[in-house]
Amino acid sequence: MGAIRPRGLSRAFRTARGAGASAAEMRNLHEFTRSTLQMNLGVKPGPHIAEQLHTLFELDAVALFDADLREVYTAGKWSVDVNELAQNVYHFESSDDDRHTGISRRVIRLGSVPIGSLVLRGDVDPLTSSALAGIIAITFDRFRATANESRIEAEREAERMRATVLDSLAHAYKTPLTAIRAASSGLAEMGHLSAAQAELVSLIDEQAALLNELTNRLLTTARLESTDVQGTRASLQLEQVSAASLIDEIVASLGERSAANEIRIEILPTEFAFPCDRRLVSMLLTQYLDNACKYSDADSLITLRAERSETEVLLSVHSFGDIIPPSDRERIFDRYYRTSAAATRAAGTGIGLSIAKNAAAAHGGSVWVAAGERGGNTFFAAFPIASEAPSSSTDAERNIA
C-alpha cells in the first residue's frame, strides 16, 4: 500500500489488533484507512465515510456527526432518531457498546477535544469501533486543514485580483487624464481667455492634477498590497541608502509644496546608510512631509529626523498644528480614513498614510503618530536593521533582484 499512515493511525491499529478483532475486520480496517487517505479532501468526508463503513463492515446502520459542520451523515436503516442520538454522544461524551441492541457509540476526538461522534449498529468488535473513531478524527482534521488552506489561498487570489483590477483601472485613467490636462493647459497657453474663462480652465487643470495624484496613489497601493499578499518581500529592492542623500532628494522634490514652511533636518549620526527599498522609504517620507506641509500652521517649523540605533532606523517628521486626537491616531493609517478635522481643512485622498504604513510594513517596520513634546504631531516610521555584522550591508546589496 503506497499511502503513508499519519501519526495516530498506528495506535488505532494496535488497539484493534490487541484482542478480539478478527482477521477480516483487520483487513477491512486497512481497506478503510487506505480509502480515507486517498479521499478527495476538497469535499466534506462525512457522507462517504458513513457509506463506506456501512458496506465495508457489513453493518446494519451507521451515523456520523461532524460537530464542526453540525451535520449528521447516516447509512443503513435507523429506527430511532439518530440525529439526536449522534449529537448526544458528542455532547455527553459517552462512548459505550450495548450488546443487546448491537449499538456502539464513540466520541470522535482530536487529542482530547471532541470533534464529533460515531454510532454503529451491527457486528463489530469494540476495539475496531475505537480504531474507526480514531481514523475518522484524523480524516476530519485533514479535511479542515485543507479547507483552511484553500480558503486562505482563495483570499489571496481575491486580493491579487483586486490589486490587478486597481492597477489596470489606474492605467486606464491615464489616457483621459492626459487628454483633459493637455486640453486645459493648452487652452491656458493659447491665451485669449477672459478672466472668468481662465478661472474655469485653471479649475479643470487643478482638478485633473488632483485626479492624477489619486490615480498614482491607487497604483502605489495596489502594488504595495499585491507585494504584501504574496507574503514575501521578494519584490523589495533593497540597497544601502544614505539617509542624508535620500532626505536631500525628498526635500528637494517637494518643490513649492514646502514653500510655506522651513524644514529642519537632523541626521544622527551624520552619515549613515541602511538597507531599504529607496523608493518605498522615499514615498513614506514624502507622504509625511506633504502632510506636515498641508496640515501645519503657516510659516511654522517642520523637523525631519533620521536616527540610527543598534536595532533600528527611526525616521520622524514633526510639525506644529492641531493635535491629532488619540482616538484618531491609529485609524489615520487606515485606507480612506480621514479625521473630521482633516476632511474640512485640506484636500486629500485618505490613501497616503496607508501607503506609508504598507511601505514600513514591507520592511518589517511600523508607523505611528504621537503628540509632540512642544505641541503639534510627530509621525514616526521605524525600520528594523540587522545588528552591525560587517557582511549585512553587502548581503543586502547582493539580494537585489
Next chain:
Amino acid sequence: MTTSAIRVLVVDDEPAIRRALRPPLTELGFEMTEASRGEMALELLRTEPFDAVLLDVNMPGIGGIETLRRIRSMAPRLPVIILTVRDREEEKVGALEMGADDYVTKPFGVRELVARIRAAVRRVQAPPASEDAVIEIGEIRLSPSRRSVTKRGHAIHLTRKEFDILHCLMSRAGRVITYSRLLTAVWGADCREEVEYLRTFIRQLRKKIEDDPAHPRYMLTDIYVGYRFADQQMLDDQDASATQSLSTSDAEPASNLSIGTGQ
C-alpha cells in the same frame, strides 16, 4: 527662437490625446502631423521632413521603443521626445539610453511639453561646441582646459571626480543624463550600477554649486532616472515662475522636473 514653424510629428495611438494637442500646438507655432502607430510614423518620416517627434511608448504594433530604435537608425540627430507614464522609470531610462532626447510624463501640461520640444530642437540646431570650449550657464563657468569652475567669478574647489561629473552634466545642459551613463562616463562601465555612490557625489557637488542645496537650481534630479544640469532657458523659466508664484523662497525647479514626487 526659430522663425519658421517647428514641424512636429505626434505619434500616439489615442485619438483624444492627438485631438487635444493639435489646437494648442498649432496656435503656439508648430506644424503638427499625426500618426497613430509606429509603423505609420516611420512611413511619414521617410517621405516628409520633421524637426521633432513626440513618441508614445505604449502603442500597439511595433510599439514606441522599437519605433525609436528604427528612427535612430535613419535619423540619428532628429529630436525624439517620448511620452510615458510616471511609474515606468525603466522605460524612461531604456528610451533615453536608446537615444531619446527627453521624455515627458503623462499627464503633462502643454507649457512643459512645448518647452521640451523647443529645447530639444534648439540643442540640435546649435553649432557643436568644441571639447575644450568654456561652458557658462547662469552664474557657473566651467573651463575644461584649465579644469576650473567659478561661480559669480569666485573659484570653486572641486575634486577630480566632482569636476568630471559637473563637466559631463554641463556639456549636455538641459538633457537628462541617466545614472548609468554618468557613472560610465566618470568611473567606467564597471561602476555603472553604483547609483548610491553617485548620489553622494552629487550631494557634495550641490553643496559647492548651489545657493540652497535643498532647492537646487542647477543640478536637478529626475527621480529614478538621472540628473540634468539646467540650461539657460530653464533658468529663465525658473525665475519667471518664481516671480509669478510670489514665492518668497528660492526659485523652484520647473514642476515637470520633480517627476514621481506626487506619490
